[in-house]
Amino acid sequence: MLSLLKRPRRNRKTAAIRSLVRETTLTAEDLVAPFFIQEGEGKRDAIATLPGVYRLSLDELLKEVTQLHLAGIQAVAIFPVIDSSLKDPEGSLAFDANGLVLRAVRLLKKELPDLCLITDIALDPYTSHGHDGVLDAYFNVANDPTVDRLVEMALLHAEAGVDLVAPSDMMDGRVFAIRKGLDKSGFSDVGILSYAAKYASSLYGPFRDALGSSLQYGDKKRYQMDPANVREALLEARLDEEEGADLLMVKPALFYLDVIARLHAQTHLPIAAYHVSGEYAMVMAAEQLGMLRARDVFYEALLSVKRAGASVIFSYATPLLVLGSDCLRRDPLLTKR
Helix, strand or coil: CHHHHCCHHHHHCCHHHHHHHCCCCCCHHHEEEEEEECCCCCCEEECCCCCCCEEECHHHHHHHHHHHHHCCCCEEEEEECCCHHHCECCCHHHHCCCCHHHHHHHHHHHHCCCCEEEEEECCCCCECCCCCCCECCCCCECHHHHHHHHHHHHHHHHHHCCCEEEECCCCCCHHHHHHHHHHHCCCCCCEEEEEEEEECCCCCHHHHHHHCCCCCCCCCCCCCECCCCCHHHHHHHHHHHHHCCCEEEEECCHHHHHHHHHHHHHCCCCEEEEECHHHHHHHHHHHHCCCCCHHHHHHHHHHHHHHHCCCEEEECCHHHHHCCCCCCCCCHHHCCC
């Protein structure tokens, strides 16, 4: 008889009651908006494989970021689109003191000083071969020479004013080396968001199309993680935490919710998750076919990432969720169709 009195549906009766008992919330403050930037002025080039996402010149970037910041977005991540003719095997352009990313950081920090700026610390946007580091004589990515270059890159970004550097290369020991380099150079207040568990996923294709950084040979399985492994991800994360990481990233997000949950149980550091280009593109393609409503699917998808234990979510769906919509302030799943 007592079981008949316990009726969970009473807590679902109205929107007001549902909001009172909701266990997980998703707000604009949880999201990081990734941006692809390019040289030029007044440029806003659509990316065919990422509907609704653009390659932006810096003036257009400022307009977009300002709009999102006013809507509640507190952080953005910047990824450079480099002319292929300027790339070389060493990724030399990554170390240009007046490079595209550094100018973007200076511009945004000048105009939006309260915004959190995150920059990618990796060589693949700049290398002619598309890999994330310096190659050895056997055309494999050499760990230690790559780490040295990543430290140099992180220092340039710190000098420009970035808040978080985000090494995404999966080299061993790079978090310790970057932390040591930043501290030694007086940038102890610059944080490290480590891509601690970055899997060798099939979902990165649209991102590589956007950057024009497709691999010229081989794959990244020698340094990115095997999608079959979870305990290895926990080990990678623990090592990065011990080396000085301030936040830990799992990438991709939706296919690896179990990894996020396991990591959440292991660490007290904030966990970030990257809702990657393939995860975004699949939903947009389905909406174009009239199969579903992308905004509502993205809300539900990112809510699941938050529920799994991530407190920071990178997503290309961020503008769709926060601009011209009250999606993050109401339950879109109950919106009348």
